[in-house]
Amino acid sequence: MRLALLEVADLVVHYGKALALDGVSLSVAAGELVAVLGPNGAGKSTLLKAISRAVPSAGHIVFDGRPLDDMAPHLVVAAGICHCPEGRHLFAELTVRKNLELGAYLRRDKAAIARDLEHVHALFPVLRARGAQQAATLSGGEQQMVAIGRALMGRPKLLLLDEPSVGIAHRLKIAIFAAIRQIREAGTAILLVEQDARSALGVASRAYLLEHGQIVREGLSEAFIRDDRVRRVYLGV
């Protein structure tokens, strides 16, 4: 078996006394798109935050052969994990352009940064026209594009995407999922957290189902689509 790009084992996260993740193990191979499904409050965002080292955790996280457990958050970014968080967390008063540039904060390779900016503009053409606009003035869908573009500007080996389609107009949602597919086809591994199970399973090759901080199902996307419980609860059929 191929050595996974990301290997998470027995991850446990507490918020005070409350247990948010209860022994989660999962893996993502290089270039693979893996979905994490589950209801609100299951611990999906917490899982991504723990991988980014934004919340303390017990257990093991190995990325690209290196343990992340004691790494500072900015070194995790430098190692190649870029996080597009739930709620976007854009720099609201800065321009779209400056938001995208901040995504490349740790990089010094000016020419490659300029090329990556071109890639982001090609992926989301609307952002080129909006470059000089304050991020806060964009629509929700456009802001999500800025958030994804900003994460891509860090040149990730692994992109963490937290609910990229929540609260977004249908047309933009389609554009965002098309972009996610393109990002994966360009070779970037993605760990995708999504409420919309149907769209997520449409782009992912494998999926995990997280409930109450535990992985309760895992498998190929096709198997997930045929799974009775997943169909009933998450696909509404």
Place this chain on the structure above:
Amino acid sequence: MLNILVYGAVTSAVYAMLAVGFTLIFGVARVLNLAHGAFYGLGAYSCYLLTGRLGWPLLPAALVAVLFVAAFGVAMERFLVRPLRHSALAVLMITIAVGLLFEQAMYLLFGSEARNVPAFSNATWSYAGLDVSGQRLLTLGFGIVIIGLLWLFINRTRLGSAILALSQDREGALYMGIPADRIYAVVMAISAAIAAAAGVLTAPFLTVQPTMDLLPMIKAFSIVIVGGLGSIPGSILAALLLGYSETIVAYAVSPAWTEIVSLVAVLLTLILRPAGLLGKRAAF
């Protein structure tokens, strides 16, 4: 008229130098630094020590004084504020403690009498019946240059973008790989250095005494409340507003009434517009 115009500008420049650093460290690190007045006082006293006691020429003394206070600010952030950052109240208390410590230390080291710091310029500028000391004009000039440089730094440099990013969304900044602790240290250094520069520049025409940190602290605080906590344009606007109001009151009513002005401005702001004139807007 000309009096009010020039003296108001000088006062505003000093106030702006005091307030921008105070608002910056709040906007970026959410630290309400009540030791900010101590930075100002420490700048003046360091300059006094180097020139008055050790006989240094003024220019190197002024530079070393400002750098020393910047280092003091960084050390304070690193060893006193950072370990307590989980509690805003504890941070507030430790900054008050540093302010009091400054007063006691200066009292023990240099006594309670007022000290003299030499002026860069002893010339007097006279025009149309107005006499202004060269030092005051220099203070005005430096104030404008320092704030201009701060603007360039924040808007045109990589570190400046990191400061803006942190002040607008800390979690977002974390995911960009911006090392927050390092940026806080930079901001503390800038904040302390600008306050110390104000101390060095105004020391020749104000009094250098152990309690000299209090009034600037009150001014910085008032300006930042009027301008909006965390907003640099707001604090510059409020510095002009208070600087000129005080000067007008001093001429039209009596210099004894000037200190009331900022307190009234604070009360009015808190009642009418609690977020301040440019409330909520972050740096620049």
